[in-house]
Amino acid sequence: MAKQTSNLTGLLVVNKPKGMTSFGVVARLRRISGQKKIGHAGTLDPNVDGVLVVALGKATKLIDLLQTVPKTYQGTVTFGYSTESQDSDGAVVEDQPLSEGINEDELKAAFKSLEGDIIQIPPIYSAVKVHGKRLYEYARANEPVELPQRQATIYEFAPTSALKWVENQPYQQIDFDAVVSKGTYVRTLSYDLGQKLGLPATMTSLTRVGGSGFSIEEATTLEELMELDEEGIKAKLKPISDVLPYERKDLTEVEFTWVKNGRKISSWPKTDEGFYQLYYEDQLVAVYRYSDEEELWRSRYYFL
Known part of the structure; x- marks a missing residue:
């Protein structure tokens, strides 16, 4: 230890x-x-x-x-049944065994239709808060609650395997890649994929392969x-500097004193992105953000 x-x-x-x-x-x-x-x-x-x-x-x-940086996932969705949590942890709430295979062209179109800005309704067994209480707490107490709508951006959602039958079961599954915004429920995305096909669906595995x-x-x-x-x-x-995408500015001794005291600064030129990561003697000191309203720079993060 x-x-x-x-x-x-x-x-x-x-x-x-x-x-x-x-x-x-x-x-x-x-x-x-x-x-x-x-x-x-x-x-x-x-x-x-x-x-x-x-x-x-x-x-x-x-x-x-x-948290604002898109996250990347690899997972599997299974068609033919759905659960209360929309993943393999929940109890089955709809079972519709498949009598024939899913049309792959229709499936690819369904994947594509879920890319872009979408509205999600998270499952009742989730940590989303409504009136200060998490949804799963309502579910466990058997209390009624209106499920909220949440905005999400799906940058990529695509199959990475052929459809395959689950061994000795009347269900099909497919692997996928997903690149999504903060707050996206990939299990809900999997469920909604099934809805596009008129089938119940469940996310049966998921790994986050990239984040932040x-x-x-x-x-x-x-x-x-x-x-x-x-x-x-x-x-x-x-x-910290590994995750800062901003232009670097090295401070003079006088500028370092300004920044250390949290002073607003108007003498620096405005950058396209409106941020500077500030260094003094090769040490990261702060991040400053430009305020269009005030027409000056002000502290966003301070690290000393």
């Missing part, structure tokens, strides 16, 4: 195992790092494995930014992280 410390700052790219909540991963990493400021950039359901980016220390300030700008090839298993000492954890940390 790592020596207890409290000053680790950076990003850990974790390959979350199935059967564990994202909160559980963070709790374990908090214990071994001794860093109380820690959080993740996008929940994975317990039965989903793959990339979970965990921010430590000052990097937690970037969680909102990290990192790939699964860069991820470390939780088991391996639990075996590392403090220096080992430090070696796995990605620096």
